[in-house]
Amino acid sequence: MVRGGGSKPALSLPNCLDDAQTLDLSALKGVVDYQPEEYTFTARAGTRVSEMAALLAAEGQYLPFDPPLAERGATLGGTVAAGLSGAGRYRYGGIRDFLIGIRFVDGRGQEIRGGGTVVKNAAGFDFPKLFVGSLGRLGILTELTFKVFPRPPAFATVAAEFDGLTDLLSALDAVTRSDIDLHAVDFASAEEGWTLWVRIGGLPNVLQERARALQTVVSAGTGRARRLSLYQDQEEESLWQTARSMGWLTEGLGLVRVPLTPRRIPAVEEALSGSETATRRYSVGGNLLWLGWPDRTAQGRVKQDASRDLHSLLLQQDLQGIQLIGRARRGTMQGNGDNRADEESPLLGRPMQNAFLRRIASALDPEGKFEPW
Amino acid sequence: MNDHPLIEAFSRMYDSERLLTRPAQLMAYESDALTAFQQRPAAVVIPQDRAEVIETLRLCHEHNVPFVARGSGTSLSGGSLPIADGIVIALNRLDRILRLDAEERIAVVEPGVINLKVSDAAKPYGLYYAPDPSSQSICTIGGNVAFNSGGAHCLKYGMTSNHVLGMTVALPDGEVVELGGESLEGFGPDLPGFFVGSEGLFGVALEITLRLLPIPQTYRTVLAAYDSLHAAGDAVTAVVASGLLPGAIEIMDALAIKAAEVGAKAGYPKVPALLIVELEGEESAVEAEFAQLMQLIEETSPLEVRMAQTADERARIWKGRKAAFSAVGRLAPDYIVQDGVVPRSRLGDALAEIDRLSASYGIEVANVFHAGDGNLHPLILFDGREEGALERAEELAGEILELCVDLGGSITGEHGVGMEKRAFLPKMYGPLEMQAMEDVRRSVDSRSLANRGKMLPAGEAESLSHVGPHPLEKAGVIFRE
Numbered sequence: 001m002v003r004g005g006g007s008k009p010a011l012s013l014p015n016c017l018d019d020a021q022t023l024d025l026s027a028l029k030g031v032v033d034y035q036p037e038e039y040t041f042t043a044r045a046g047t048r049v050s051e052m053a054a055l056l057a058a059e060g061q062y063l064p065f066d067p068p069l070a071e072r073g074a075t076l077g078g079t080v081a082a083g084l085s086g087a088g089r090y091r092y093g094g095i096r097d098f099l100i101g102i103r104f105v106d107g108r109g110q111e112i113r114g115g116g117t118v119v120k121n122a123a124g125f126d127f128p129k130l131f132v133g134s135l136g137r138l139g140i141l142t143e144l145t146f147k148v149f150p151r152p153p154a155f156a157t158v159a160a161e162f163d164g165l166t167d168l169l170s171a172l173d174a175v176t177r178s179d180i181d182l183h184a185v186d187f188a189s190a191e192e193g194w195t196l197w198v199r200i201g202g203l204p205n206v207l208q209e210r211a212r213a214l215q216t217v218v219s220a221g222t223g224r225a226r227r228l229s230l231y232q233d234q235e236e237e238s239l240w241q242t243a244r245s246m247g248w249l250t251e252g253l254g255l256v257r258v259p260l261t262p263r264r265i266p267a268v269e270e271a272l273s274g275s276e277t278a279t280r281r282y283s284v285g286g287n288l289l290w291l292g293w294p295d296r297t298a299q300g301r302v303k304q305d306a307s308r309d310l311h312s313l314l315l316q317q318d319l320q321g322i323q324l325i326g327r328a329r330r331g332t333m334q335g336n337g338d339n340r341a342d343e344e345s346p347l348l349g350r351p352m353q354n355a356f357l358r359r360i361a362s363a364l365d366p367e368g369k370f371e372p373w
Numbered sequence: 374m375n376d377h378p379l380i381e382a383f384s385r386m387y388d389s390e391r392l393l394t395r396p397a398q399l400m401a402y403e404s405d406a407l408t409a410f411q412q413r414p415a416a417v418v419i420p421q422d423r424a425e426v427i428e429t430l431r432l433c434h435e436h437n438v439p440f441v442a443r444g445s446g447t448s449l450s451g452g453s454l455p456i457a458d459g460i461v462i463a464l465n466r467l468d469r470i471l472r473l474d475a476e477e478r479i480a481v482v483e484p485g486v487i488n489l490k491v492s493d494a495a496k497p498y499g500l501y502y503a504p505d506p507s508s509q510s511i512c513t514i515g516g517n518v519a520f521n522s523g524g525a526h527c528l529k530y531g532m533t534s535n536h537v538l539g540m541t542v543a544l545p546d547g548e549v550v551e552l553g554g555e556s557l558e559g560f561g562p563d564l565p566g567f568f569v570g571s572e573g574l575f576g577v578a579l580e581i582t583l584r585l586l587p588i589p590q591t592y593r594t595v596l597a598a599y600d601s602l603h604a605a606g607d608a609v610t611a612v613v614a615s616g617l618l619p620g621a622i623e624i625m626d627a628l629a630i631k632a633a634e635v636g637a638k639a640g641y642p643k644v645p646a647l648l649i650v651e652l653e654g655e656e657s658a659v660e661a662e663f664a665q666l667m668q669l670i671e672e673t674s675p676l677e678v679r680m681a682q683t684a685d686e687r688a689r690i691w692k693g694r695k696a697a698f699s700a701v702g703r704l705a706p707d708y709i710v711q712d713g714v715v716p717r718s719r720l721g722d723a724l725a726e727i728d729r730l731s732a733s734y735g736i737e738v739a740n741v742f743h744a745g746d747g748n749l750h751p752l753i754l755f756d757g758r759e760e761g762a763l764e765r766a767e768e769l770a771g772e773i774l775e776l777c778v779d780l781g782g783s784i785t786g787e788h789g790v791g792m793e794k795r796a797f798l799p800k801m802y803g804p805l806e807m808q809a810m811e812d813v814r815r816s817v818d819s820r821s822l823a824n825r826g827k828m829l830p831a832g833e834a835e836s837l838s839h840v841g842p843h844p845l846e847k848a849g850v851i852f853r854e
Contacts, residue, residue, distance in 0.1 A: 037614060037718050060616055083559060096563045097535045112809045113802065118714045120532070120746040121783040122521045122570055123790055123801055124828070125810050129534065129566025133559055150616035173476060177499065179590040181654050203665070206657040213655070259558035261477050287557040320560040352561045356542065356550045356575070356817065360567070363816035364809070373561070 001371070002136040004046055005073035008082055008324040010254070010346045011135060020371075025077060028142060033117075036061060040100070040117060042145040045077025052076060062151040063098060065089040066184070069324075071245040077141045082324065083133025084257070087184035087199070087243050087283050092149060096132040101145030104131060104138075107365030111142060119147045130360065135346075137370045138361055152201030155183065156211045157236045160196045160218045160225040165269055168194040169286075170221040172262060176285045178217045180210070185285040186243055193226065197239060207232075243283065246290065250279055253292035254326020256310060256348065258319055262286030271313055295326045307348060314349025321348040379436040379460070380416055386428060393417040402461050405446035405453040406508075409709065409763060410792055414441070414455035419463045423483075423543075423579040429462055430577065431547030439825040442577045444485055444513030447506075449710050450791025452520055452572055456825050462577070464515050470494050471580065478585045479538060479555055484515025484578050488522075491583060500585040503530045506787070507695045518578050521570030523787030525621045525694065526651075528745040530586065532787060534569035539582035542568060544575065545818035555582055572789050573824035575817050589653035592620075593663045594681040594690055597670050598644040602626055602728075602740070605646035606721045608673040609744045612650060613717060615669055617662055622745030623649040628704070629697045629741040629752070636700020639693025642677050648744070649690060697741045698752065705737070705754035707763070709770050709793075713777030714786040717747040726776055727751055734769045748786035749777070775800060790828040799830060 001022045003012040012022065025046040034041035036059040043052060049063075049070040056062050066086030067079045074084075080102075085094035092098075101115035104127070114127025131141060162168040168187055175198055176185060184199040198218060200210055211230055219225045231239055242248060249255055260268065265286055272278050279292040295306040307323060314321050323346040357373050375394050383392050393399060394416045404411040415438070420426045426442075433440045440460040443453035455461050467483035470491065474480070475498035480491055488509040491502040505524035506512055512522070518540070523532040530536075539553035553565035568575055599605040605624050612622060625633065625647045633639045641647055650666060652659050670678060681687040701708050715723045724740065727749075731738040739752040751773055755766040774784045774797045784790070784797045799807050811829055815821065 035716075035718070037610070038716050039613070040716075083561075083563070085558065089557070092529070093531055093535050094558065096559070096566050097531050106809065110805050110809075112805050114806070116714075116783050116801070118716055118747055118782045118786075120523065120527065120714050120743070120748050120786040122523070122532070122785045122787050123783050123794075124798060124806070125813060126521070126534065126567055126570050127809075129563040129569075132563045132566065134562040138562060150618060153616070177475065177478070177587060179499065179587045179655070181658070202654075202658045203661045206661045209657050210655055213657075259554070259556040259560050261556050263477060284557055322560065347561075354550055354552070354561075354564065355548050356544060356552065356564055356568070357562060359544075359816045360562075360813055363812040 002081070002140055004075035004078035005048060007069040007072040007074040008078060010323040010326055011082060013344060023140065025140070026075065029075070031055065032143065039149065040119060040145060040147050042101070042117060042143060043076055044143050045075060045141045047076050049074045049076055049079055056148055057151070060151055061148045063146060064092045064149050065094045065098060066240070066244050067095065068244050069246065076144050080132055080141060080144060081134055081136050082322070085284070087186050087240060090185055090284050091181065091183040096129055098146050098148070099128045099132060099144060100147050102128045102131055102141055103143035105140040105142060107139070107367055107369040112139070115145065117145050135371070137373050138364050139370070152183075154204035154207050155199055155201040155236055156207050157197055157199045157231040157239055158211055158214050158218055159229045159231060161190065161227045162194045162196065162225055165194055165266065167221070167224065168196055169262060169265065171196055171218050171225065172286055174221040175214070175217050180214050180217060182285075184240065186281060186283045187286070188248065188281040199240065243281070248279065248281055249292045252294075253279065254295045254306070255324045256291040256293050256321045257324060258289040258291055258314065258321040259287065260289055260319055264317065264319070268317055268319070271317060291321070293326065311348040318350055320350045320352070322346050323348060377415065377436070379432060379438050382432050382436075383416065383418055383429070386425065387418055391419040391421070393419070402446070402455060402463070405443070405448045405451060407449055407451040407454070407791070407793055409707070410451045410454050412455045412457050414461045415458045417461040417463055419466055421466045423467070426462065426464070426467070426577055426579060427543050427547050427549060429460070430543050430545060433460055433822055434546040434820065437820055437822070439822045441824050442515070442573055444516040445487070445511045447508040447512040447516065448520060448791055449712070449788045450520075450785070450793045452789050452791035452824070452827055453516070454792050459825070464513070464577070467579075473498070475500060477555060480583045480585055482514050482581050482583060484513060484518070484581065486514050488512050488514060488517060495585050496588070499588055501588050502536065502583055503586050504533050504536055507698055514581055514583070515578055518569050518581055519571065519573045520789040521787065523743070523748070525623055525691070525743060527743070527787070528622060529618055529620050534566050536584045537565050537569050537581060538584050540565050540568060540578050541580040542575070543577045543579055545820070545823040549579070553582070557584070570789070572791065572828045574814050574828060576823055590655050591659050592651055592653045592687055593659050594649065594651045594687045595666065595670065596641070596679040596681075596690055597648045597650075597675040598642045598677040599646040599648065599675055600644065602646045602724050603721055604673065605648045606724065606744065608648050608670060608675070609720065610718070611669050611673055612666065613745065615665065617652070617666060619650050619745065620653040621649065621651040622743070623694055624740070624742055624744040625694065625697060626740040628737060628739035629701070632700040632704055632739060633693035633697045635703045637693045637696035639689060639696070641693055644676055649694060694741070701739050701752045701754065704739070705756060707755050707757040709753045709766050710788070711749065711751050711753070711770050711773050712786050712788040713749050713774055713782060713784055715747045715749065715777050715780045715782040719780045719782075720744060720747055723749060723776060723780060727773055730769055730772055734765060736766060736769055738769075743786070746786070747782065771797070792827055795828055795830045798828065
């Protein structure tokens, strides 16, 4: 069990293995190498995302995938292991596309290097990609090399309010198929209706003009936007700050990440409509759902079966989710109603059963030192 | 070998048109675009659907016979070279685009689909498939997946692996697994990402889900001429440092320019170095960035600057660049291409050293490269009919690879290790890394049947050191264009 900054506590809960040890990597931190002219950096796994982001910002550079939970103390290693990308992933790719090199300790205690430190490298197996989303179950990440991009000098966001989800999805389709270069496309239900946020970036002198073109596309769908507004500067930045830090997540709710595609959203919304307290935000143009899931009753008592309800909901939708915050507790749902002792696992929905992964894991961890996949 | 029980089993599956065992039939499959290596397989099978591929793998596993899956054979590293007395699985007939979903912006394709055909099919929906290897009009997606192919436009949107969302894969023993899915975001370890670039060692991709992007509104392409490679390199440094993010930044040297002229009549200025920079995106944004780019380039004192004003002019600039590889074949009977990567700030050092090596070996080297990401492409020219010429060219190539490793780079940016560079992988990685790769390979493919002898040095694949044109080229069937 590996723990870093503790921003995703559900991933480092003591599990059902009695003799499992927790390894705290928060002291394994610091930048090993950062050469702004190379647009790459190498840092130890326990380095906080927020610290790295500040160093990059000073050079006009950034990690374009908006690593989430930085404000809550997320580390680079934890972000890779949990496979997390934020809203900005829409433009240039996710954490999988920016991680170019790793060092990890395998199940035999050997430190192994994967990938390299140059932005392009096709030599050998791509271990950096394998470790994105590996949850510390294939090895323990100790050092990471990322490529970075120049940060656009300015951003602007068009927000559009719609009466309902159907109207919003129609606008989403229009905007994501347009030839406008979009940095981020997020949406969420508002008190009345739904709100879509679309972010663009680039040279400031033409940003207004581009935002007007974007507004035209957003309102060209069959669903009429009730209201369009344009955000810029600090106000705009804070919109996305909220997205990165999950500022919309009500205190006391668990957080679950669910990859999907826009087409699946109506059915998911239908299934969620019964649970009024589940707040949520769709990101990456409808390819990702961040779900705030209540794990306590209105009286503040822990709901023992909260994750299990979500687990079965995701199973019905043939989706997979990973619990990041909150109690990760689910029953074993094998279809026969045999819910024996609650199994602790942050993995919800369709099980991850994969012969390829099993074969890889048995090579990297032959004695089963890590939690099994 | 024809009476081998495996061939007998195949003859029950495949008719004689699709099971090739006669030497004359096998000749066309003896090598790929790295013509220096040739090997005769025991048989070539040509499956028509995924069930036949799966059954073929299962039979190879059962009979313990190694196999190579291949598409159009454009590998420049010998990745699709047959294994002696092994099986070649030609996937060209699995060439269906199974689904093109414009709303979700994905295409689900079989491995034999040609790269450019995906963009052609997506075009009516205003979409395209971004990775553009120079061979994109003939190379297949299956091969692109195996070698994580790149291209001139990888700078901004990445290589093949950045565009593969999911796959159905037959592992080397025929077990079928699903990797990834249709979402841009994954769940669990990035298995499609790990499979891409594994050079055929993890099995055969049967269906590949590709991400499509909206076609950029407009392009602005500029060609700048310089009096030295160093000056062109300095211009790249200035462009990269400015914070502009071009879609492509390419450099060609005098010999490559000459080749492009011979091969594609590109009409390039005859100068020591040419820089191509391309911006893409929305009209107004590109216009503003282009003004900034032109100012930067003016400051680097170019000999001449040309701007592509029309789609035709843009196409002509790229035609010369993309033809440069094969056109080098007109300047010398044989050549070896390397594709090492160096940190971008060391490009100047790397080019100066290659120049020095070229002079000391007395061997001409043409340079065409993806300057934006430090990916070199030295083309080492030789005449294979001369005694020892290939060996000396290979020795020079090896020194260039070691140079890339010494500068902190990689032995390959996009062509893969294949047959050609397998001796150099251990120079880039230590014994622990090599062992980890071998362990994973053994665990995925217990009998090391899939593309045995490629990437990892431990393989037993033998190669005959052959010199000269491709057998089909000799026969006048294909030309290097």
